Amino acid sequence: MECQECHQRPATLHFTQVVNGQKNEIYVCEVCAKEKGYMSYPTDGYSLHDLLTGLFNLDSAGVSSSHQKAFQDVQELECPTCNMTFSEFKRIGKFGCADCYETFAAELDPIFRRVHSGNTVHQGKIPKRQGSNLHVKKQLEQYKAQLQSLIEQEAFEKAAEVRDKIKELQKIADSTDKEAGDDA
Amino acid sequence: MTLQRFMDDAISPWMREDAQDSDIVISSRIRLARNFADAVFPVIADSSELEKIREFFQKEYAHQSFETYDDFEFVSIRDLTAVEKLVLVEKHLISPLLARKPESAAALISQNEQVSIMVNEEDHIRIQLYYPGFQLTKALEKAFALDDWLEEKINYAYDEKRGYLTACPTNVGTGMRASVMMHLPALAMTKQMNQMIPAINQLGLVVRGIYGEGSESIGNLFQISNQITLGKSEGDIVADLQGVVKQLIEHERNARKYILKQSRENLEDRIFRSYGILKYSRIMESKEAARCLSNVRLGVDLNIIDTVSRNAMNELTVLIQPGFLQHYAKNTLSPKERDILRASLIRKRLGEED
Ligand SMILES: [Zn+2]
Ligand SMILES: [Zn+2]
Numbered sequence: 019m020e021c022q023e024c025h026q027r028p029a030t031l032h033f034t035q036v037v038n039g040q041k042n043e044i045y046v047c048e049v050c051a052k053e054k055g056y057m058s059y060p061t062d063g064y065s066l067h068d069l070l071t072g073l074f075n076l077d078s079a080g081v082s083s084s085h086q087k088a089f090q091d092v093q094e095l096e097c098p099t100c101n102m103t104f105s106e107f108k109r110i111g112k113f114g115c116a117d118c119y120e121t122f123a124a125e126l127d128p129i130f131r132r133v134h135s136g137n138t139v140h141q142g143k144i145p146k147r148q149g150s151n152l153h154v155k156k157q158l159e160q161y162k163a164q165l166q167s168l169i170e171q172e173a174f175e176k177a178a179e180v181r182d183k184i185k186e187l188q189k190i191a192d193s194t195d196k197e198a199g200d201d202a
Numbered sequence: 203m204t205l206q207r208f209m210d211d212a213i214s215p216w217m218r219e220d221a222q223d224s225d226i227v228i229s230s231r232i233r234l235a236r237n238f239a240d241a242v243f244p245v246i247a248d249s250s251e252l253e254k255i256r257e258f259f260q261k262e263y264a265h266q267s268f269e270t271y272d273d274f275e276f277v278s279i280r281d282l283t284a285v286e287k288l289v290l291v292e293k294h295l296i297s298p299l300l301a302r303k304p305e306s307a308a309a310l311i312s313q314n315e316q317v318s319i320m321v322n323e324e325d326h327i328r329i330q331l332y333y334p335g336f337q338l339t340k341a342l343e344k345a346f347a348l349d350d351w352l353e354e355k356i357n358y359a360y361d362e363k364r365g366y367l368t369a370c371p372t373n374v375g376t377g378m379r380a381s382v383m384m385h386l387p388a389l390a391m392t393k394q395m396n397q398m399i400p401a402i403n404q405l406g407l408v409v410r411g412i413y414g415e416g417s418e419s420i421g422n423l424f425q426i427s428n429q430i431t432l433g434k435s436e437g438d439i440v441a442d443l444q445g446v447v448k449q450l451i452e453h454e455r456n457a458r459k460y461i462l463k464q465s466r467e468n469l470e471d472r473i474f475r476s477y478g479i480l481k482y483s484r485i486m487e488s489k490e491a492a493r494c495l496s497n498v499r500l501g502v503d504l505n506i507i508d509t510v511s512r513n514a515m516n517e518l519t520v521l522i523q524p525g526f527l528q529h530y531a532k533n534t535l536s537p538k539e540r541d542i543l544r545a546s547l548i549r550k551r552l553g554e555e556d
Contacts, residue, residue: 100242112324112369115242116359119367119374126371130432133372135406137433140365142376145358146350152362 023050097121154191158184204275204313209289209529212521214315214332218513221335225503226451228383228423228516230338231294232345235368235377236327236352237359243369244303244322252306252322259321263310268351271312274319279307285534288525294332299323317348324369325377327352336447338380338440345378346436365432375432380440382447383412387422387500388457389450395424398450406430407446421492421519426450458504473501477510481552485538486545491522510555518551 021029022045029045095104102114104122113119119126130138144152161184168177217229237243241251256278264276279287279300287301296309300323310319320328329348333341359367366377373379389395399409406429411419426447428439461469476497479490499515501507520526522544528535531543 100246102246110245111371112245113243113367113371114246116237116239116361116367119361119364129371130374134375134430134432137375137430139363139433140361140375141433141438142365142378142435143346143349145353145360147353148357148360 019045021045021047021050023047095121095125151191154187158187158191161187204311205277205286208275208293208295208311208315209286212293212526213513213517214293214295216314216316216332217334217516219334221333221337223451224335224512226384226386226454227336227447228334228385230333230336230341231379231381231383232329232331232338232341233379233381234327234329234345234349234366235325235373235379236329236349236356236366237325237368238327239357239359241326244324244326245369247322249305255322255326256306256308259308259310259319262355263319268348271314271317271348273313274310274317275313277309277311279309280304285525285528288523289529292520292523292525296320297323297328317344319348319352325373327356336382336444336451338382338444338447342380342436342440372429373431376434376436376439378431378436378439379427380436380443381425381427382443384424384426384447384450384454385422385496385499386424386450386454387496388461389454390419390422391461392457394453394457398453402426402446403429405442405446407443420489422496423519458500462504470501470506473497473506477501477507480548482549483545485541486522486548487541488522488524488544491544491548492519495519495522510552514551514555518548521547521551 019029021027024047027047027049029047096102097114097118098121099117100114102118102121104125107113107118107122113122127138144156161180165177165180165184168174168180238255241247241255244252260276260278263274265273267273277290277296279296282290287296290296290309291298291301293315295311295315295318297320300307300309300320303322306322308321310321311317316332318330320330329345329352331341331345331348333344361367365375368374368377386395389398402409408427408429410425410427412421412423412425426443428443430439434442476494480486480494480498495515495518498507498510499512502510502512502515524535524540527540527543527547530547531539535543
């Protein structure tokens with residue numbers, strides 16, 4: 019089997035990950051495993067510090083020169099809000115402000131995968147006040163999925179109820195969007 | 203004079219309540235990391251930016267109340283003496299990191315010492331909440347309520363994809379660290395603890411010994427907490443932790459039964475020897491004290507010793523630390539002086555129990 023990342027080297031490593039609630043089977047070569055942050059935790063005791071200091075050593079031997087070039091460019095990324103550079107971020111292991119997440123976005127998935135067992139997307143709490151739009155959006159998504167499955171089951175009466183709920187919520191979503199627009 | 207009371211009582215009021223499984227789980231804690239959306243993180247913020255945040259908290263939350271948490275006490279770290287800082291750290295009311303950050307670091311502490319909101323630690327805000335015994339679900343529920351209360355006035359750094367944005371990549375997402383402190387003497391005696399730690403680690407949980415190096419623990423106290431904060435909801439993280447803690451409780455109970463059955467005399471001898479050392483020693487190092495307290499606590503839990511309360515054990519565990527000793531002495535103490543005072547305080551406290 020070939021590596022699913024580079025499609026060049028043979029896949030010598032196999033990982034099973036539960037990412038954002040979904041099970042993924044991953045077949046990669048050792049080089050890509052290191053590079054993409056698929057390497058799993060050591061099985062014996064480790065500390066947060068070990069994890070952090072090991073966090074950014076992704077540029078090990080075997081990375082091609084073109085990768086090295088790209089790596090250089092990445093180091094020069096700088097957050098416009100707090101002036102944190104990517105190389106400084108790697109050195110201290112801390113973000114400087116909320117906007118750093120946006121600035122370094124393209125580089126963060128491998129790091130998060132490594133620290134959070136393969137996960138890159140938040141699944142938990144939404145702020146009560148700030149996130150009221152998000153709450154509505156999430157609820158809408160749930161209802162829409164529910165509607166779909168009810169239609170497939172031909173449970174049309176129930177589907178109609180859910181459709182009404184969606185219309186109701188959509189009104190709320192549209193009005194808050196408009197308010198936000200008026201604000202700007 | 204609330205600060206004085208925080209200083210004088212070794213045992214926090216919330217610890218006195220009896221709770222589920224408190225023979226094995228000493229306390230449950232939820233910690234949430236939060237940041238302001240429009241301020242740079244404390245790691246790189248300059249002093250005027252940090253001071254603005256400290257002042258905001260003082261103005262908005264000092265002496266405010268939320269639900270059962272009456273009259274929050276606002277404590278600025280720069281106003282504390284070295285010993286006062288040490289005592290608050292030993293009581294887990296502030297973190298060692300916060301104590302080391304004099305500039306504009308602060309904490310809001312509830313009167314019953316159950317809630318502490320740290321300001322300008324690694325993140326702008328760290329909400330920390332304790333419950334006695336094994337009560338993680340309750341602690342999470344209350345922590346969420348406190349979080350919502352703060353959010354009424356604060357725009358949090360939050361992103362739909364990444365969740366709560368934190369200074370350290372290890373906290374992003376939920377920003378939550380859930381943990382329990384467990385007393386596991388029988389698992390340690392039967393040498394099962396070291397075998398279990400790797401398996402627990404594989405489930406994305408961390409085991410840390412308290413008062414020891416790494417996963418070694420002198421007083422058989424272990425902290426179990428979640429490693430992962432991204433990609434799993436707070437409820438799921440807590441549920442997974444609870445699952446492991448339940449198993450550990452069961453294993454510990456079985457190991458206690460096994461030791462009682464196999465070698466009751468040896469166990470009783472060990473427990474009463476420790477009790478004797480605590481009751482009659484004149485010089486006591488902290489390691490010896492921690493070891494003996496663990497044995498006596500086990501004796502209390504197994505009804506082998508019925509003249510000492512669990513509260514006395516909790517109190518002594520905090521009391522025998524360097525900060526508290528020096529607070530009692532109203533003086534800085536050499537290690538030798540500390541060992542003498544430690545022995546005398548333990549004798550006195552156990553004398554009250556008889
Ligand atoms: Zn590859
Ligand atoms: Zn930044």
